[in-house]
Amino acid sequence: MRARRDLLRPAGRAPLQPQRHRLRWILLGLLVVLVPAIFAVAGLGGSVLGLANGTPVLADLQHRHVAQTTLLFDRQGRLIARLHGAVDRIVVPSHRIPVSLKQATVAVEDRRFYHHHGVDFQAIARAAIADLRSGQPSQGASTITEQYVKNAYLDGADTLRRKVHEAILAWELEDRWSKDRILTAYLNTVYYGNGAYGVQAAAQAFFHKNATKLTLAQSALLAGLPQNPNGYSPIYDPSAALARRNLVLADMAAQGLITAAQERRALKTKLHVYRTTPPGEAAGTAYFVDYVEQQLVARYGARETFEGGLRVYTTLDRRMQHDALAALKSTLPAGPAGALVSIDPATGFIRAMTTTLDWKTTKFDLAWQAHRQLGSAMKPFALAAAIEAGADPNTTFYTSQPLHIFLGAGSVPPFWDVSTFSHSYAGPINLVQATWQSDNTVFAQLALDLGPRRIVAVAHRMGIQSHLAAYPSIVLGTEVVSPLEVADAYATFAAEGIHHAPQAIQRVRFADGTVRRARIRGRRVVPAGVAYVVDKILEGNTRFGTAAAMPSYYTGIAAGKTGTTENSADAWFCGFDPKLATVVWMGYPQAEIAMPGVQGATYCVPIWGRYYEMVFGAQAIAEFAQPSALPVYRPWKGAHAVGGPAAPAPSPSSSPSPTGTPAPPAARPSTTPTLAPTPTVTPTGAPSP
Numbered sequence: 001m002r003a004r005r006d007l008l009r010p011a012g013r014a015p016l017q018p019q020r021h022r023l024r025w026i027l028l029g030l031l032v033v034l035v036p037a038i039f040a041v042a043g044l045g046g047s048v049l050g051l052a053n054g055t056p057v058l059a060d061l062q063h064r065h066v067a068q069t070t071l072l073f074d075r076q077g078r079l080i081a082r083l084h085g086a087v088d089r090i091v092v093p094s095h096r097i098p099v100s101l102k103q104a105t106v107a108v109e110d111r112r113f114y115h116h117h118g119v120d121f122q123a124i125a126r127a128a129i130a131d132l133r134s135g136q137p138s139q140g141a142s143t144i145t146e147q148y149v150k151n152a153y154l155d156g157a158d159t160l161r162r163k164v165h166e167a168i169l170a171w172e173l174e175d176r177w178s179k180d181r182i183l184t185a186y187l188n189t190v191y192y193g194n195g196a197y198g199v200q201a202a203a204q205a206f207f208h209k210n211a212t213k214l215t216l217a218q219s220a221l222l223a224g225l226p227q228n229p230n231g232y233s234p235i236y237d238p239s240a241a242l243a244r245r246n247l248v249l250a251d252m253a254a255q256g257l258i259t260a261a262q263e264r265r266a267l268k269t270k271l272h273v274y275r276t277t278p279p280g281e282a283a284g285t286a287y288f289v290d291y292v293e294q295q296l297v298a299r300y301g302a303r304e305t306f307e308g309g310l311r312v313y314t315t316l317d318r319r320m321q322h323d324a325l326a327a328l329k330s331t332l333p334a335g336p337a338g339a340l341v342s343i344d345p346a347t348g349f350i351r352a353m354t355t356t357l358d359w360k361t362t363k364f365d366l367a368w369q370a371h372r373q374l375g376s377a378m379k380p381f382a383l384a385a386a387i388e389a390g391a392d393p394n395t396t397f398y399t400s401q402p403l404h405i406f407l408g409a410g411s412v413p414p415f416w417d418v419s420t421f422s423h424s425y426a427g428p429i430n431l432v433q434a435t436w437q438s439d440n441t442v443f444a445q446l447a448l449d450l451g452p453r454r455i456v457a458v459a460h461r462m463g464i465q466s467h468l469a470a471y472p473s474i475v476l477g478t479e480v481v482s483p484l485e486v487a488d489a490y491a492t493f494a495a496e497g498i499h500h501a502p503q504a505i506q507r508v509r510f511a512d513g514t515v516r517r518a519r520i521r522g523r524r525v526v527p528a529g530v531a532y533v534v535d536k537i538l539e540g541n542t543r544f545g546t547a548a549a550m551p552s553y554y555t556g557i558a559a560g561k562t563g564t565t566e567n568s569a570d571a572w573f574c575g576f577d578p579k580l581a582t583v584v585w586m587g588y589p590q591a592e593i594a595m596p597g598v599q600g601a602t603y604c605v606p607i608w609g610r611y612y613e614m615v616f617g618a619q620a621i622a623e624f625a626q627p628s629a630l631p632v633y634r635p636w637k638g639a640h641a642v643g644g645p646a647a648p649a650p651s652p653s654s655s656p657s658p659t660g661t662p663a664p665p666a667a668r669p670s671t672t673p674t675l676a677p678t679p680t681v682t683p684t685g686a687p688s689p
Helices: 002-008 014-052 099-109 121-134 144-152 160-176 179-189 199-207 216-223 238-254 260-267 286-300 302-307 318-331 375-388 431-437 440-450 452-462 472-476 483-494 528-544 604-616
Strands: 070-073 079-083 191-193 311-314 337-343 350-355 397-400 403-406 415-418 427-430 498-500 505-509 515-517 522-524 559-564 570-577 580-587
Touching: 070 286, 070 302, 079 286, 099 144, 099 179, 099 216, 099 238, 144 160, 144 179, 179 199, 191 199, 199 216, 216 238, 216 260, 238 260, 286 302, 286 311, 286 350, 286 505, 318 337, 318 350, 318 604, 337 483, 337 604, 375 431, 375 440, 375 452, 375 472, 375 483, 375 528, 375 559, 375 570, 397 431, 397 440, 403 440, 415 440, 415 472, 427 431, 431 440, 431 528, 440 452, 440 472, 452 472, 452 483, 483 498, 483 528, 483 559, 483 570, 483 580, 528 559, 559 604, 570 604, 580 604
Parallel strands: 070 311
Antiparallel strands: 070 079, 311 505, 337 350, 337 580, 397 427, 403 415, 498 522, 505 515, 559 570, 570 580
8 A cells, every 4th residue: 555655656856857847848839740730720711611601502503404305205105206305305304204213323422412411521531641642633523412513503613612602502493392302303413424414314315214124233333423424435435434334333332222143133134225225215206206396496486495394295096107107108109209188177276297208318398398289179269269158069060171271461371271081071060069179160150250368268277278360370389388277177167167176286395384275276267167078068069079989988978179289290199087187199299290190089088088997997086067057049140151951969968979870980080080270380399408
């Protein structure tokens, strides 16, 4: 005990001198080290405060425009096309991103993501030590939250000031959003290479599948790309991509996110990536997609169309589109091209719009960009104008005969010579028979009595948008029009005289959830009674007139008119039933080249009939509904009209039939040709888009 007490008790001043000396030096050393450190920390703090000065508040920041891919769907909601500019990005919700991809991204990009508050101080310290050892920046310390803030809110170069702003805003974002929301937003904005931004676009670009279907190995491959999309590209450097993927799998296993067995199975998987992006459009829809694209740009602008992430639900019926193209290709001869447009008369919705041309070869769409002479398919507008003016088509007669008509001293040419295609003439016939026989001479005289302006006015009211010169020859279809506008005009006949503007878009959903729907506006442009009488006459044409072969292809309700231009450079059949109006055109797209032996009945009628047989089959289509008010007829005082026979043809309102017995239709019509007009001016050269 004594010895111990001696050790604890001081034994004089001398023994304490060495200890105090050492303590003094220790304190001095600490002062030497700490004082500069304190000043350094204070200076660093001041610098950080200086850099942080002016940092915007997250709530006040405008979220940067994130380009998103626009998707187009058919009327059944099936994807038909993707529209995007340089950035291909489809934003998807969290539940459509597989857990394996989230885990792989966190494992390789920010392993402490679920433990820090937007800024990882441990990672910063680790990176600083590594940088000091290497003598140059070698490791990044940005968290997933900071990377998202940089992509979504900030612009400019990677300066120290912006790094500080990133950290402060990331901290604030973590106060507002959940970890899953931040991770989902990051995965929807980050660049994966090959033009793909976001996981959905990346999954489709590299694997031609949706993100929800990604395997563990595929998730690991994608997770490794954002750090260096070009250097780790599985397309341009597969070996580097494979090594990077395997590193991600190793990180996941080391962090306990996957088992060793899962890692081994994934490591054995080959990359299996596609070198090309998935097809842009569903088969046979490329031209229709171009038309919709043009409509979207006109309404919302190019940026919103290609970067707005729109969801566009079109009017297209893909089955009808397929059937239309099949009917065209299976019927047309080698050489000429064809186009077909179908419109729902009740709405104006375009159900099919296609052509036999190859979109990869030419972007010119014959269905809505080409303008060709309509030929005798123009005559129903003159017929409607005559009935509207009070002419009874059953008792209004003209003489079918060659014409040499003086148009006036100021006209060029001053005379108009009109003949029928077959150069056979029937003498006095009424307007019903003249329509069925497509008699040029009768309709030329009718045009003179009506005045061409009245015919033009009716055609424009019904849907023809192109300029039509008000010359008497307009009745023979000498002016150029597009198949789309002709289908629109004939749909007005089918809709009992109510016109609906053609529409290709049913509704558009914007990225913010706003939805704009098509407004269906019908406007009466022709009295219902007038439309009904024309409908019944054109229905008779598919049994007794130039389209008499129709029952060989389709036995349902059908009304329509053939059309053939001079030298058979253009051939048409424009027909409808109460549910669908369809126009078929054929010809050479590059120029008005003659097609010897071809009339509207030769190929266009069979195409139309086969198409309707595929669309409707044995489906029962209601007859054209007779309106309560039929036209009020007045004595026709046309200067060129003549008296008719005592027993005129029966009224078209009660299933008209021709005088005499019609010849049985042939399997492929080669007789009863459409009579070609004699145009006053023939356009030269190919149509230009």
